[in-house]
Structures are given as structure tokens and as C-alpha cells.
Amino acid sequence: MSLDLVDVTVRPGAAPPLFPPLCLRIGRGEVTTVMGPSGIGKSTLLDAVAGHLAPPFRLDGTLTLNGTDLRRLKPEARRIGLMFQDAVLFPHLSVGDNLAFGLARSVRGRGARRDAVEAVLEQAGLAGFRDRDPASLSGGQRSRAALMRTLLADPAALLLDEPFSGLDAGRRDDIRRFTFDHIRRRNIPALLVTHDPQDAEAAGGAVIALGGAGRTGVGGAA
Ligand SMILES: Nc1ncnc2c1ncn2[C@@H]1O[C@H](COP(=O)(O)OP(=O)(O)OP(=O)(O)O)[C@@H](O)[C@H]1O
Numbered sequence: 264m265s266l267d268l269v270d271v272t273v274r275p276g277a278a279p280p281l282f283p284p285l286c287l288r289i290g291r292g293e294v295t296t297v298m299g300p301s302g303i304g305k306s307t308l309l310d311a312v313a314g315h316l317a318p319p320f321r322l323d324g325t326l327t328l329n330g331t332d333l334r335r336l337k338p339e340a341r342r343i344g345l346m347f348q349d350a351v352l353f354p355h356l357s358v359g360d361n362l363a364f365g366l367a368r369s370v371r372g373r374g375a376r377r378d379a380v381e382a383v384l385e386q387a388g389l390a391g392f393r394d395r396d397p398a399s400l401s402g403g404q405r406s407r408a409a410l411m412r413t414l415l416a417d418p419a420a421l422l423l424d425e426p427f428s429g430l431d432a433g434r435r436d437d438i439r440r441f442t443f444d445h446i447r448r449r450n451i452p453a454l455l456v457t458h459d460p461q462d463a464e465a466a467g468g469a470v471i472a473l474g475g476a477g478r479t480g481v482g483g484a485a
């Protein structure tokens with residue numbers, strides 16, 4: 264059970280690929296970090312995995328999640344959670360309704376949905392915040408709520424694009440630990456894009472430098 268990339272790269276139309284073919288195997292509960300210079304295509308790689316690649320970009324290579332060919336699936340069928348910098352909560356919904364918005368459709372019934380939201384609020388240290396306006400939360404509280412909203416959708420893998428860079432230094436350590444603990448607890452593979460070596464270190468998994476010469480890769484698929 265893993266997220267596997269075999270000889271994956273992205274081409275803008277007929278132009279050369281943005282980066283040399285990448286091979287990665289990310290096991291359950293593991294976080295692999297992708298680093299590299301600005302413009303090399305890190306965010307575009309995440310778009311490709313999530314299924315949001317827009318023209319003129321084209322994907323080359325093989326992408327599988329737990330053995331399923333992701334390229335055959337529409338984005339919404341891939342069960343991939345996304346977490347970005349400056350996570351945004353819907354301003355017109357309460358914190359609890361924001362989280363319920365992410366809740367997997369498999370959780371049915373008002374009581375069950377409310378219980379699921381209460382449980383993650385508690386895990387996120389946000390017990391009692393259900394009816395609060397998102398604008399009344401600190402940056403760190405908002406980040407935790409946004410991560411929980413993503414996890415409530417019960418993703419089979421998680422993609423993180425500079426998720427901690429909008430946070431002040433004091434908060435960053437807490438949110439990092441919280442995020443990586445949750446990925447391990449959920450036992451899902453995660454792919455992290457960052458410029459911050461401390462993120463890579465805290466992630467604790469393989470670190471890939473995108474944009475070096477030749478084929479790039481780690482893990483069983485390399
Ligand atoms: N229409 C296009 N045709 C050709 N190249 C394009 C087109 N649109 C974007 N690009 C290039 O594709 C690359 C996409 O970069 P991307 O945002 O994925 O990089 P990144 O590594 O995430 O950068 P950063 O670290 O700055 O966020 C850039 O080099 C950009 O110039």
C-alpha cells in the first residue's frame with residue numbers, strides 16, 4: 264500500500280520536461296519531501312498527482328495509489344487530500360460547518376456527522392470552537408482546523424505544498440508536529456513540497472532534490 268511514481272515528469276506542451284523523470288515509492292505513514300529551485304515544477308508535480316494539471320502541461324510516467332492507476336481516475340475519485348500555504352476556511356461558515364464540509368459522504372446522519380466534527384476539534388486542540396467564526400481564530404488554529412477538514416474527507420494520500428510557510432516561527436514547530444503525527448496516525452502516504460530544510464527534517468522521510476541531472480528517485484519504485 265503506497266503512492267508510487269515511476270518515471271514521472273511534466274511537459275509544457277511540446278517543450279522539454281520541467282524536471283528529469285522521477286521515481287518514488289511513498290509507503291503508508293511516510294512523508295517524502297520534494298525540494299528544488301523555484302520554477303522547477305514542484306507545485307506542478309503535485310497538481311499532476313492530484314489530477315489538476317491544466318493545459319499546456321502534459322504528464323508522462325505512471326502514477327499509482329495502493330495499486331490503482333491514478334491517471335484513469337478523475338480528481339474527485341482519487342481520494343487525495345491537499346494542504347496549501349495560507350489554508351483558507353470559508354468565512355461565512357462556522358468552524359464546525361467548515362469541518363463538516365470536508366466530511367466524507369460515508370458518514371451519514373446529523374448526529375454521526377456532529378460527533379465526527381467534535382472528535383477532530385478535540386484532537387486539534389479546538390474543543391469548544393465549533394460555533395466560532397473562522398476570523399476569530401489565530402493563524403495556527405486556522406491551520407489546524409484546515410488540516411482536520413482535509414483529513415475528515417478520509418483521503419488515501421496527502422499532498423502538502425509549503426503548508427507551514429505562512430505561520431510564524433513559534434507556531435510552525437507545533438503545526439508541523441501535529442501534521443506529521445496525524446499522517447502517521449492515519450497511516451497514509453504524503454508528499455511534501457517545501458523550501459525549508461527544517462520541514463524536511465521534521466517530516467522524517469526521504470528527501471528528493473528535483474532538478475538535478477539524470478533520473479531522480481528513492482524507494483522501492485526507483
Ligand atoms: N504555459 C506555460 N508554458 C511553459 N512553461 C510554463 C507555462 N506555465 C508555467 N510554466 C512554467 O512551469 C513551471 C511551473 O513551476 P511550479 O510553480 O510548479 O514551480 P515550483 O517548483 O513549485 O516553484 P516555487 O518553488 O517558486 O513555488 C515554471 O517554471 C513556469 O515558468
